[in-house]
Amino acid sequence: MSTVITNIATLVTNDPSLGDDSPLGLVRDAAVVIDGDRVVWTGASSRAPATDNRVDAEGRTVLPGFVDSHSHLVFAGDRTEEFNARMSGRPYGAGGIRTTVAATRAAGDGDLEANLTRLLAEALRQGTTTFETKSGYGLTVEDEARALRIAARHTDEVTYLGAHIVAPEYAGDPAAYVDLVTGEMLDACAPHARWIDVFCEKGAFDGDQARAVLTAGRAKGLHPRVHANQLSHGPGVQLAVELDAASADHCTHLTDADVDALANGDTVATLLPGAEFSTRAEWPDARRLLDAGVTVALSTDCNPGSSFTSSMPFCVALAVRDMGMTPDEAVWSATAGGAAALRRTDIGRLGPGARADLLLLDAPSHVHLAYRPGVPLAAGVWRRGVRVV
Numbered sequence: 001m002s003t004v005i006t007n008i009a010t011l012v013t014n015d016p017s018l019g020d021d022s023p024l025g026l027v028r029d030a031a032v033v034i035d036g037d038r039v040v041w042t043g044a045s046s047r048a049p050a051t052d053n054r055v056d057a058e059g060r061t062v063l064p065g066f067v068d069s070h071s072h073l074v075f076a077g078d079r080t081e082e083f084n085a086r087m088s089g090r091p092y093g094a095g096g097i098r099t100t101v102a103a104t105r106a107a108g109d110g111d112l113e114a115n116l117t118r119l120l121a122e123a124l125r126q127g128t129t130t131f132e133t134k135s136g137y138g139l140t141v142e143d144e145a146r147a148l149r150i151a152a153r154h155t156d157e158v159t160y161l162g163a164h165i166v167a168p169e170y171a172g173d174p175a176a177y178v179d180l181v182t183g184e185m186l187d188a189c190a191p192h193a194r195w196i197d198v199f200c201e202k203g204a205f206d207g208d209q210a211r212a213v214l215t216a217g218r219a220k221g222l223h224p225r226v227h228a229n230q231l232s233h234g235p236g237v238q239l240a241v242e243l244d245a246a247s248a249d250h251c252t253h254l255t256d257a258d259v260d261a262l263a264n265g266d267t268v269a270t271l272l273p274g275a276e277f278s279t280r281a282e283w284p285d286a287r288r289l290l291d292a293g294v295t296v297a298l299s300t301d302c303n304p305g306s307s308f309t310s311s312m313p314f315c316v317a318l319a320v321r322d323m324g325m326t327p328d329e330a331v332w333s334a335t336a337g338g339a340a341a342l343r344r345t346d347i348g349r350l351g352p353g354a355r356a357d358l359l360l361l362d363a364p365s366h367v368h369l370a371y372r373p374g375v376p377l378a379a380g381v382w383r384r385g386v387r388v389v
C-alpha cells in the first residue's frame with residue numbers, strides 16, 4: 001500500500017541531489033511517497049503521483065526520524081539524589097554507575113524490559129525512529145548477556161559495554177576484570193550485539209585496557225565505538241580513529257591532535273549535550289570539529305546518571321544554543337549524523353530507497369526545533385512506513 005504526504009512546507013531529505021544544494025537537501029512545497037517500508041518518491045507537491053492514501057501535511061515540516069546512536073536504556077532505578085547533589089555543587093564522576101549496577105542486577109527481566117519500553121515510547125513520541133542501546137549496568141557474564149538479549153528484542157543496534165567500569169567485585173584486580181570482559185563475558189555477549197564499546201576515562205579504563213577490549217571484540221565480529229574524552233583529556237579519541245571505530249562519543253576534552261585525527265579518519269564524533277547539561281560540565285565544541293571537517297552526530301546518551309533525557313529535539317536545541325552549531329547543522333547531525341555513526345545508509349535521509357522513517361513537525365521549518373525549545377512539535381511519526389504517532 002502506498003501513501004503520499006502532500007503540502008509539506010519544508011522537506012528535509014539530507015540529500016542535496018534531491019533538493020537545494022545545502023547538506024539538508026531542502027525541498028519547499030514538497031511531497032513524499034511511501035510504499036511499504038520504503039520511501040519511493042520525493043519532489044514538488046504539485047507533481048506528486050496518485051496513491052492509495054493521501055495525508056495533508058497542512059504546510060508543516062517533514063524530516064527523517066531522529067537516529068539516536070548512543071543510549072543506555074537497560075537499567076533499573078534512578079539517581080535523583082545524585083542529580084540533586086550535583087545541582088548543589090557536587091561534581092559528576094564515573095562512580096555513580098555502581099548505584100545503577102546494583103539496582104539493575106537486583107531487577108527482574110520484566111522490570112528491565114518495561115523500563116526500556118517506556119523510554120522507547122517516550123523517544124518515539126519525540127520523533128526517534130532508530131536507536132542504539134548498550135549493556136553496561138550488569139557487569140557479570142549473566143547480567144551483561146541478559147541486558148543485550150532484552151535490548152536485541154527492540155533494536156538491531158545493540159552494543160556490548162561490559163567495560164563500562166570495573167565491576168565492584170574486581171575493584172582490587174582490574175586486570176582480571178579486563179580478562180573477563182575480553183574472555184567469557186565476550187563469548188556470552190557477542191551473539192547478541194553488533195558493537196563493542198569501552199568507557200576510556202580515568203576511573204574507568206585506560207588506553208591499554210580499552211585497546212585490549214576493542215581488539216578482542218573485533219576478533220569476535222563486533223565493531224568498535226568508544227566513550228572517549230568525556231571527563232578529561234585522554235587516549236580514547238585517537239584510539240577510536242586508529243581502530244576505525246564507527247564513533248568516538250562525548251569528545252568534550254579534545255587536543256588539536258584529537259581533532260586532526262578525527263578529521264583524517266572515518267570515525268564520527270558523537271556529541272551528547274544532555275550529559276553536559278545534566279552534569280553542569282563544559283560544552284563540547286561542535287564548531288571547532290565542524291570547521292575542521294569532522295562528521296558530527298548528536299545523540300541523547302539517555303541514562304539514569306549523566307543524561308536522563310530521551311529527547312533528540314532537546315539535544316538539537318542545546319547544540320545550537322551552546323555548542324556553536326547552526327540549526328541546519330544540528331538537524332543534520334541528529335539524523336544523517338546518527339546514521340553515519342551507525343554506519344547506516346538506509347536511514348537518516350529521505351529519498352527513493354530510504355527506510356520510511358519520518359517525522360512530521362508542527363512547524364513551518366526544521367529551524368523551529370531549536371527556535372522553540374521544549375515545545376512538543378512532533379505531530380506525526382512513521383516507522384518503517386507505518387504511522388505510529
Ligand code: NIG
Binds near residue numbers: 072
Ligand atoms: O555516557 N560515560 C559513561 N557512561 C555514561 C554515564 C553512565 C552513568 O552515569 O550511569 C555516559 O555518560
Ligand code: FE
Binds near residue numbers: 070071072227301
Ligand atoms: Fe554513554
